[in-house]
Amino acid sequence: xxxxxxxxxxxxxxSRRDLIxxxxxxxAVSSAGYLFRASGVRAQQPSAAxxxxxxxxxxxNGQQRRVDxxxxxxxxxxxxxxxxLTGTKLGCDRxxxxxxxxxxxxxxxxxxSVLTQSVRARKVVSIEGLASADGKLHPMQQxxxxxxxxxxxxxxxxxxxxxxxxxxxxxxPTRTELAHGISGNLCRCQDYDKILTALLKGAENMRRA
Amino acid sequence: MAVIRDVMPAFELFQPATTDDxxxxxxxxxxxxxxxxxGLDSFDWLKDRIKRPKVVVDMSQAxxxxxxxxxxxxxxxxxxxxxTEVVRHPLVKEHFSLLAEGxxxxxxxxxxxxxxxxxxxxxxTRCWYYRSGxxxxxxxxxICFADTPTAINREHAILDADRCxxxxxSDSAPALIALDAQMVIRGPGGERVVNAQDYFVxxxxxxxxxxxxxxxxxxxxxRIPGTWGGAKFYFEKIRDRQVWDFPLVNVAAAMKxxxxxxxxxxxxxxxxxxxxxxxxAVESAVIGKPADAATGExxxxxxxxxxxxxxxxxxxxxxxxxxxxxxxxxxxEAAWKS
Ligand SMILES: Cc1cc2nc3c(=O)[nH]c(=O)nc-3n(C[C@H](O)[C@H](O)[C@H](O)COP(=O)(O)OP(=O)(O)OC[C@H]3O[C@@H](n4cnc5c(N)ncnc54)[C@H](O)[C@@H]3O)c2cc1C
Ligand code: SF4
Ligand code: FES
Ligand code: FES
Numbered sequence: 409x410x411x412x413x414x415x416x417x418x419x420x421x422x423s424r425r426d427l428i429x430x431x432x433x434x435x436a437v438s439s440a441g442y443l444f445r446a447s448g449v450r451a452q453q454p455s456a457a458x459x460x461x462x463x464x465x466x467x468x469n470g471q472q473r474r475v476d477x478x479x480x481x482x483x484x485x486x487x488x489x490x491x492x493l494t495g496t497k498l499g500c501d502r503x504x505x506x507x508x509x510x511x512x513x514x515x516x517x518x519x520x521s522v523l524t525q526s527v528r529a530r531k532v533v534s535i536e537g538l539a540s541a542d543g544k545l546h547p548m549q550q551x552x553x554x555x556x557x558x559x560x561x562x563x564x565x566x567x568x569x570x571x572x573x574x575x576x577x578x579x580x581p582t583r584t585e586l587a588h589g590i591s592g593n594l595c596r597c598q599d600y601d602k603i604l605t606a607l608l609k610g611a612e613n614m615r616r617a
Numbered sequence: 618m619a620v621i622r623d624v625m626p627a628f629e630l631f632q633p634a635t636t637d638d639x640x641x642x643x644x645x646x647x648x649x650x651x652x653x654x655x656g657l658d659s660f661d662w663l664k665d666r667i668k669r670p671k672v673v674v675d676m677s678q679a680x681x682x683x684x685x686x687x688x689x690x691x692x693x694x695x696x697x698x699x700x701t702e703v704v705r706h707p708l709v710k711e712h713f714s715l716l717a718e719g720x721x722x723x724x725x726x727x728x729x730x731x732x733x734x735x736x737x738x739x740x741x742t743r744c745w746y747y748r749s750g751x752x753x754x755x756x757x758x759x760i761c762f763a764d765t766p767t768a769i770n771r772e773h774a775i776l777d778a779d780r781c782x783x784x785x786x787s788d789s790a791p792a793l794i795a796l797d798a799q800m801v802i803r804g805p806g807g808e809r810v811v812n813a814q815d816y817f818v819x820x821x822x823x824x825x826x827x828x829x830x831x832x833x834x835x836x837x838x839x840r841i842p843g844t845w846g847g848a849k850f851y852f853e854k855i856r857d858r859q860v861w862d863f864p865l866v867n868v869a870a871a872m873k874x875x876x877x878x879x880x881x882x883x884x885x886x887x888x889x890x891x892x893x894x895x896x897x898a899v900e901s902a903v904i905g906k907p908a909d910a911a912t913g914e915x916x917x918x919x920x921x922x923x924x925x926x927x928x929x930x931x932x933x934x935x936x937x938x939x940x941x942x943x944x945x946x947x948x949x950e951a952a953w954k955s
Contacts, residue, residue, distance in 0.1 A: 459631055480627055515701075517727055521660050526632065590726075592728065
């Protein structure tokens with residue numbers, strides 16, 4: 409983190425949230441500079457059909473991000489360690505918990521189980537992309553704040569992304585339908601009832617917004 | 618137990634845009650290559666460093682393999698179509714809801730949003746000895762770790778075992794067999810089409826593979842004929858948790874009933890053998906009989922003939938019997954739908 413320089417912010421004490429925002433704005437690299445060091449852009453492949461390059465542009469939260477991506481790199485790694493978007497959590501790295509859920513072309517995916525190389529032409533939205541530019545929370549986030557739906561909240565960004573994705577298909581779900589829609593997310597604190605209440609509140613906020 | 622490591626070991630990645638380009642890559646790299654569809658079976662192997670392919674051929678950009686179209690009253694489903702797309706497709710829902718039900722009960726929403734129907738029928742077994750890298754029969758060794766006096770084998774096979782006692786974990790496979798689906802395969806020699814029930818192989822045929830696919834071949838599409846469109850369907854899956862978990866046993870049946878009697882039937886089960894089993898003995902025994910509890914009772918008994926329990930999976934025998942009974946005799950189930 410010490411390497412991160414964001415000139416506008418150096419005088420202030422950075423809150424965690426400001427820090428994350430700063431990283432997004434500056435396009436800087438945060439906690440995993442080491443991943444970069446090992447990975448200079450290699451010479452072009454001899455042009456076998458379908459070969460890929462390491463320097464790619466991906467659309468994350470509405471911005472075009474140029475990033476050096478290993479062939480075997482997952483989207484969760486790219487988001488967290490290369491783009492500094494640490495709101496996306498890694499719980500299991502095995503498609504078994506949902507903490508890493510992001511939207512790809514509006515559809516919820518486990519970013520731990522997607523190759524970054526495969527989202528080049530697609531739109532990725534992570535939890536950081538929900539609030540508007542002026543910092544106003546997304547109605548779903550607002551619902552979660554209002555209902556205090558989570559305990560430790562490690563699972564929260566995944567749940568919110570799942571819910572936002574599900575609501576695009578079914579904007580007015582019953583409690584049971586929403587439970588099914590977000591059933592690909594686990595909460596270690598096991599507060600599913602409150603989580604559902606909060607997400608339903610968010611759904612209501614979204615319909616009103 | 619899964620361990621989170623930094624990143625997967627390096628591999629060369631190709632993302633061919635067409636089947637032809639993909640086949641050329643498979644021909645070139647042979648056994649060094651790994652086909653990647655949605656990756657939800659593959660990534661575990663790669664992350665755990667149990668399988669170390671040098672080359673990954675990612676089919677995600679081959680848009681021609683994705684989508685569902687109507688063909689002669691039936692459907693042709695591209696192998697790269699996601700399970701969610703299958704579940705939500707109006708023609709699948711209207712005429713072949715059996716497949717929609719099976720696919721909907723697989724895994725979790727995010728997995729269905731990415732996992733493909735082609736990958737679902739081609740996925741490897743979940744036997745954890747094998748998946749943890751133990752060198753068992755299926756991995757080319759000469760022992761089965763799941764079939765020893767101390768083995769943990771609650772999820773393993775009760776039928777047709779031959780050295781290996783692993784099961785096929787697919788939820789869509791029995792539905793496809795019951796619908797008389799056909800698998801369209803392309804390889805260096807061109808296209809071949811095999812019936813769904815013959816796509817899967819048991820250890821007696823090939824102990825190291827789950828399907829007839831050769832390493833240089835691709836599954837390109839699954840065809841569902843119009844034959845069973847709108848028939849009476851039954852799908853049931855029993856699992857420990859209602860999300861994520863693979864079937865302990867599942868059953869898929871398609872029936873045509875007239876005057877209360879069963880005219881035609883296809884019934885298949887999975888989770889009980891190394892390949893999904895079409896229960897032909899049950900089918901012939903119930904034709905002409907009323908679709909009621911008594912026929913179901915008889916069918917259930919036939920289904921379990923020859924079943925052999927391991928130390929921890931004896932429960933699967935009555936489970937299979939009861940699922941087959943319900944598939945034929947019917948049951949009022951409150952399905953969880955959304
Ligand atoms: C946590 C978890 C829970 C799950 N629970 C269930 C469940 O309850 N029921 C269920 O049915 N499944 C379950 N699955 C499996 C999941 O549905 C499958 O992994 C998925 O459908 C496989 O599709 P994929 O596209 O992701 O496959 P991939 O991992 O990409 O491929 C699977 C295998 O098939 C081969 N393959 C794929 N497509 C082709 C093709 N077109 N031609 C040739 N070879 C091909 C690949 O080489 C690979 O060996 C679960 C998976 C996970 C991770
Ligand atoms: S059941 Fe099959 S896959 Fe599992 S340990 Fe035995 S031989 Fe290997
Ligand atoms: S970290 Fe991706 S599902 Fe758990
Ligand atoms: S609130 Fe702690 S994991 Fe969900």
